Amino acid sequence: MSSSSVLSSSPSFQTFLDLPLKSTPFPRSQLLLFPPPFYKPTAGAVFLCNSTPPNTNSSPSLSDQLHPFSLDLLKQTQPDTNEQNQDNLVLSHKPKSTWINPSRPRPKVLSLNRQRRPPLPYNPDLTDLPRISSRLASVGPDEFSAVIDELLPEPPTRETALLILNSLRPWQKAQQFFLWLRSGKFFELDTIFYNVAIKNLRYGKQFDAVEILATDMIDSGIELDNVTYSTIITCAKRCSKFDRAIHWFERMYKTGLMPDEVTYSAILDVYAKLGKVEEVLSLYERARSNGWIPDAVAYSVLGKMYGEAGDYEGIQYVLQEMKTAGVEPNLVVYNTLLDAMGKAGKPGLARTLFDEMLEKGLRPNEKTLTALIKIYGKARWSKDAIELWDKMKSNNWPMDFILYNTLLSMCADLRMVKEAESLFEDMKKSGRCVPDSWSYTAMVNIYTNSGMGDKALEVFYSMLDNNVEPNVMSCTCLIQCFGKAKRIDDVVKVFDVLIQRGINPDDRLCGCLLSVIAVCKSDQIVKVLNCLTMAKPKLVGLINTLATDDDDDDDDVLKEEFRGILTETVVESRRPFCNCLIDICLNQNFSKQRAQQLFSLGCLFGLYPGLHVKRDREWSLNLRSLSIGAACMAFEAWMENLTACVDKKIDGKESLPNLFSVHTGAGSLKLATGLATSFAEYLEKSAFPFKRSEETPGRFVATKQDLILWIDQLTIQL
DNA sequence: ATAGGGTTAG
Structure with a gap:
């Protein structure tokens, strides 16, 4: 789960429990530290002329300049009515598209021309390359150096070296080869070599190594170009080092290099991933007023951002902007927007968008269909789901294992047992997709949701037989099902498998055990308590406290004990814990006062907002x-x-x-x-x-x- | 066959 949803779900809870606040990736003040652009100002870039040279922190930053700009926009599009003002406030962040072509030209934030690649020289000795590549690919780390010497007795040409470097995986090999080239001094390692090396390190998510290489470039006076920066930025992003991504973006301006649209979209995505919608919009609008015609990639970034925010108006804005800019959505954009529509809770509009996409002659891929199936399942639109499934079969649209698993999960949600069974068989017969723990879990889920405990157990054991590691969710589903059926011995049996396999019982599973304790007969309780002792002993302690009558002054004892447990419990399990504990008090004839205390503590800790x-x-x-x-x-x-x-x-x-x-x-x-x-x-x-x-x-x-x-x-x- | 950006499941 994302940190933002942790933060938003129960703010008051955090206050009461003094939980360590999940920190935002970096403080806002850092975010606003854009570089003072000191490049040669274009005509009309009046305020940029006044900025001081780089390496001082006192000058107005680009984002300082952007900030009032976004405030201006807010004023211009202030909603005129006060109904639904919450929604309109969101809308008001989105500038009208008439903004392009303002009377005064705006200072440049990006270069409208993409960095060009020089044409490649023809290279005749590429014939050896497959042999070298496959050999290097198969060799282990210890022999690697020796094999390089053996394969390349003569210094490689620049082109051959580049090709090899580009093909090497994992990153350690690329790094070794790069160092070998550098120490061999066969030719000068220019920007391109560094760019390829950085790309390889990115595959391995080695951001620290990337920064070392980049620093090395700076120290050696090798030019960093747009390719370098965009690769560094996306690597930082994939390693969740968003502050570093922004740092390198800022450095471009500091050194007088304009980002082109590739680098610019990369940084847009960084801000989007941080949920900084306003910053993204400011950057977007700023570039638009520079005359930028964004491409599908940029719109995909915007669409994804609004999807994550569940912001339907935002999605509409993206569609409108594309129309205005004359950009046709491609398959990826459709996929992103479909998923976004789902996240914004608009299944009907997702369906319309899908139809529109088909009318345009685009062929959906696995991702398109996965998004749609997920949406229909969530909306419980079984008719549309089945219709789509039929279409998938008759049109021979592509399937992959994620799509199979999504279909299976949907069947579980919609209680489509027969369909799930035939899908599962399909999957096994397909030859391309092997059921994984996700698939088996979906099947377990299907049977447990329908109260078919024995069938579920059968699938569970066949998963074990096929050497697919069960995951904690399959165990949770089974325990819940057997708990409801009061089959306590089966609950214990499943729990034992979980422990034997070394699976970590998570908070959901503990919540499930609590719910079993709440419903089981008193002579069975001890069996489940034994399980809970292994999973989360503190909960057993709490149950013991609850079983003891309150002697007036140990109110705080319960409060602190409960607080302690909740603090180390994931947010989505906190309310279930409280619910189950109350049920235990009432069903197992603890004093009713204990149930009342728990409930008011639950309220105090913010577990029951909006009651x-x-x-x-x-x-x-x-x-x-x-x-x-x-x-x-x-x-x-x-x-x-x-x-x-x-x-x-x-x-x-x-x-x-x-x-x-x-x-x-x-x-x-x-x-x-x-x-x-x-x-x-x-x-x-x-x-x-x-x-x-x-x-x-x-x-x-x-x-x-x-x-x-x-x-x-x-x-x-x- | 030689360098950069966006999309898939509890």
């Missing part, structure tokens, strides 16, 4: 994503609150809304039994005045009158 919604006419309680026990605790706490509210406002009842509602959700395919049913049962057993809504499944309502009447009765009873 209450107050509108003028209706106050509601959103119990979706709570377990039944947690839902009851939340509901009772809410009722207590409402009672206090009504009592306080005894003279001003008009400030209360007319309607109160509780939402449990109707229960998706995945949670077939659903919270709604359990909550309805709970309400029936209690005297609370809420009734099931006739119109909306998963909704329970009470009027203000109901509530006041109920409270009055309570008072009389007391």
Whole structure:
């Protein structure tokens, strides 16, 4: 999971727990350290003339100059209405495309001409090359030097050396060969040699070595050109050293070299990967006003960025910009935008885009189809998914193992058991794709989702027989399934396999074990607790604390113990932990007070955001994503609150809304039994005045009158 | 067959 979603999912949690904040890749102040461009200013680049020479930090940076520019844009496109202002704010970041061709020319940020490659000289002694290459490819690191000497008794020509260098993998060989060439001094190693060497190091993600080479170039006075910079920047990006990528980009301006569009798109992608949408847009617009006609690659970068942000308006903006610039989307752009549409939750528009792409005569590839299948699966559009699958077969569109696995996962989500089985057979017969742990896990998932535990176990064992390493998810699915079926011995059996195989039980799996403990009979609990002791002993300790009645002053003990566990738990498992622990307290007859304490700690730690919604006419309680026990605790706490509210406002009842509602959700395919049913049962057993809504499944309502009447009765009873 | 940028699965 990405760090940004960790940050955004529960901000308040971090405050309370004093979690170490996941730091952004580098501080904003560094991000804004663009170089002071000191290249010869073009006409109209007035403010650039005033910038001081390089190597001082006091001059206005390019981004300082860009910053007000983006603020200007914000002002120009300020939304004129205040409805949906959240969405419009996003829109307002996107400049209108009429921006090109402004009255005053803007200072240059990129060169409109790509760096050209000199034509290659004809080289007659390339005939030996295959022999040399294949030999070097097969030789181990220890003999490498000796084999080079043997294969190249005569110094190679410059061209042969370049060809060999280019073909060497892994990076250690390329590095060795490069050093051999350098020490041999057969000819001067120019920029091209360094560029090829850097590219090879990039394959091996050796960014430190890349920087050493680049520094070496600088020290030796070898020119760094656009190819050098774009390779360094993309290497930094692939190694997640975004600050270094920006450092080298800045250095270009400092040394007076203009990036061309390749380098420029590379840096756009760096900012995009950092989620710096505004910076990307400023750079994009700035280059546009320089007369840049971006190509498909640049638009793919923009599209991907908006996809990651789930920003539908942004995707539309990209499409519009392409039209304005007269750029036709190619297959990659379509693939990116389709995926982006999926991430923005727009399956219908993805389908339309796909149709448009077909109409243009483009043939989808594996990635296109993977994106679409994922979207249809997520949207639960089984009809469209099956239709697409038929089309894939009849058009003989390409399949790869990722697409197979995506199809299998979709079948699991949509409970398409038959289809999954035939796909799985297809895959085995295809000859090209061998089922991997992902495929087997999808099959396990399919069977466990449908309650077919024995079938799932069968697939699980066939995975082991085929020497495919099971992953933790397959174990989690099985444990969940057997837990629901109260087959505790099978739960333990699966857990044992996991331990034997040395698979690390992750937080999800521990959450699953907790949920098993919540539902199993008391004489079975110890078996599961034994598993949990191996997986996460602290949770067993916490359960012991919960089993002990609170003697008034150990409130903080529980709080600190729980906090300690949550701090080291991944975000997406924190709420499930709390849910399950509450269920354990209630189902295993620990004191109810413990369940209440857990719930309020959960609220304190920000695990249950957005529980209450107050509108003028209706106050509601959103119990979706709570377990039944947690839902009851939340509901009772809410009722207590409402009672206090009504009592306080005894003279001003008009400030209360007319309607109160509780939402449990109707229960998706995945949670077939659903919270709604359990909550309805709970309400029936209690005297609370809420009734099931006739119109909306998963909704329970009470009027203000109901509530006041109920409270009055309570008072009389007391 | 000799150097650079973008797209695929819980």
